[in-house]
Amino acid sequence: MRWATGIAILAIVIGLFFLFSVKSKAVPQIDSVVPPVGSPGDVILISGKNFGNERDMSYVEIAGSRLTASSYLFWSDNLIRIVLPASVRDGLVIVGTRDARSAPAIFANETDIPVPVVTNADFSATKPVISYLSAERVSVGDVLVINGSNFGDSRNQSKVYFTANYNNLIESGDLSNIPVLTENMIAASENDYDYISWSDTEIRLHVPDGAYSGVVLVDNRKEKSEPKNLIVSQDVGTKSYTNKKIFLVQYSADIADVSVSNATVITLRCPLPSVSVSQQQYEMTEVVPPPLFTGYQNNLIHQVAKSKNDASKSVFSQTFIIPVYEIRSEVKADRVSAYKETDRSLYSIAMRPDELVPSADERIVALADEIAGREKNPYKKAKLIYDYMCDNFRIQSDLRKNTANPLDLLRGKKGDAYDYAVIYTALLRASGIPAMTDAGILVCRDLMTQSHWWCEFYIEKVGWIPVDPAIGAGLEYKKWSEGIAADSREYYFGNLDSHHISFSRGWNQLKPFSLDNKIVQQPRSFALQSIWEEASENTVKYSSYWTVPVVKGVY
Secondary structure, eight states: OHHHHHHHHHHHHHHHHHHHHHHHOOOOEEEEEESSEEOTTOEEEEEEEOSOSSOTTOEEEETTEEOOGGGEEEEOSSEEEEEOOTTOOSEEEEEEOSSOBOOOEEEEEGGGSOOOOOOHHHHTOOOOEEEEESOSEEOBTOEEEEEEEOSOSSOTTOEEEEEOOBTTHHHHSOTTOHHHHHHTEEEOOTTTTOEEEEOSSEEEEEOOTTOOSEEEEEEOSSOBOOOEEEEEOOSSEEEEEEEEEEEEEEEEEEEEEEEESSSEEEEEEEEOOOOOSSSOOOEEEEEESOOSEEEETTEEEEEEEESSOBOOOEEEEEEEEEEEEEEEEEEOGGGOOOOSOTTSHHHHHHHSOOSSOOTTSHHHHHHHHHHHTTOOOHHHHHHHHHHHHHHHOEEOSSOOOTTOOTTHHHHHSEEOHHHHHHHHHHHHHHTTOOEEEEEEEEEOTTSOEEEEEEEEEEETBTEEEEEOHHHHTTOOOOOOOTTOOSOHHHHTBTEEOTTEEEEEESOBOOOOSSTTSEEEOOTTSSSOBSOSEEEOTTEEEEEEEEOOOEEEEEO
16 A cells, blocks of 8 residues: 555656656747848857757757857857858758757848948949940840949949930930939849959940940949940840839738647748839838848748737738839841850740740640741741730630649630740740740729739840730730720730739749748749748648739829
8 A cells, every 4th residue: 555655656756747847848039140141151149048058969950950060159048159151041040959949030141132242342442434345336135345443343232334215315315414314224134144244344244135325334332433335236126115104012911820839930922023124123112010031032021920829910011112114126027136145044044944934845845846837037936926826825814723734725725814924935935035924913094903924035136025915815904095006916016015013024933941841832923933931840720811912003
């Protein structure tokens, strides 16, 4: 009897010990990561609590990889100091102890984020001087070499600007007039891989899409050079940008009904408007709540952290002012020649199949060959493909299911605007023509909006040529009357109205912050990207809702 009583008392003591141990296990908590953006070799401070007074078996994990012992400079219960290893990647930061893991914070590699980089050269910068250009007459896409001084040892955020002819002001204006010079300039594009090399005395770059005869100048972020005259040939064709509209655009995303097994983080990647010659730099007027990062892979980054089940709704809203021009192109088709610089990065990206564009599919390749026949001229091939789609496929206004395959268009001969844009891009690429699928919204006459997709293809010495095969094929919507030809089929090959607002040009392949995260996509939405939401592994479930961007005003 005494033996049984002793066993019972011992069991109670052991049970109380384990209960106390479980309750006393402190979960590490990250309050801040400073700085949240860094490069290999930088020192990062992680502040919080319950890290433990000694590292022992505890660790810091970034993007799913635990840091090695050489990375730790200091460890205390509320502060960890680390040096970033050479292999550091973007991702979630987690502090782990023997007993628990923290809710994640976020870290980004500086090389992937478009933030200004300050160097010693910046502080000593003086006015850049253009001594001479490698050519006084060029065409769009040509390589131009700018020689001079004080350009900066590396480009960082410096830019080269060219004249653009917005609203035909250059034709009637004086190039020495400061307002004309300021308002009608475009920078060479990172998205088109225009910059080839940059040093303090020499810049090599491609003449950007939209460049017009006038001037070129260098901006080293401190000062601008004096403009240098430059003639841009229009022998093959030209583009003009008119009928500017300024839209106030807003969209939001909601997260609600979050169930978790432990502390978790849900990350939202909210697309930013794209920037091009026809859609100049937007202004972000309001973002609620403030984002964690702005401009990361053309996204705003928001996060929701939950440590327990929560049915409440978190709303993330973003508002932009976006200027948009109508694009009109005039191409002298017989003067268009075969591509000569196919090793250029722009071509390799815009000519290969990707997750969005199935240009290597044997059905696409066979149909592209059938349509083109013996035609070698890329502009004429693009028109043949456009006409074929308008004549042989039927456009539907209602969007198909998110999971529907655009290749169904080849078999069923019917599809929505998404199908038309993806298949037209695929047929162009299969024909050896650089092409992009663009996504955004179409603004109707009553200012109602709908997600929409269109295309552009590249012609040497002219630039990107816009095409909207869905509207050309007869897509019904409440059209604006101004500036648009009565014949939609004719107009939307080579022209694009100022009622298309773009949120992506081509497919945006994003990297998850952790390989263990659960990824959510938004197919057939207003931007083309591989990740819209990602939740850490402790997320059991949640609900989300994204609105189509709406127009709150037009000016």
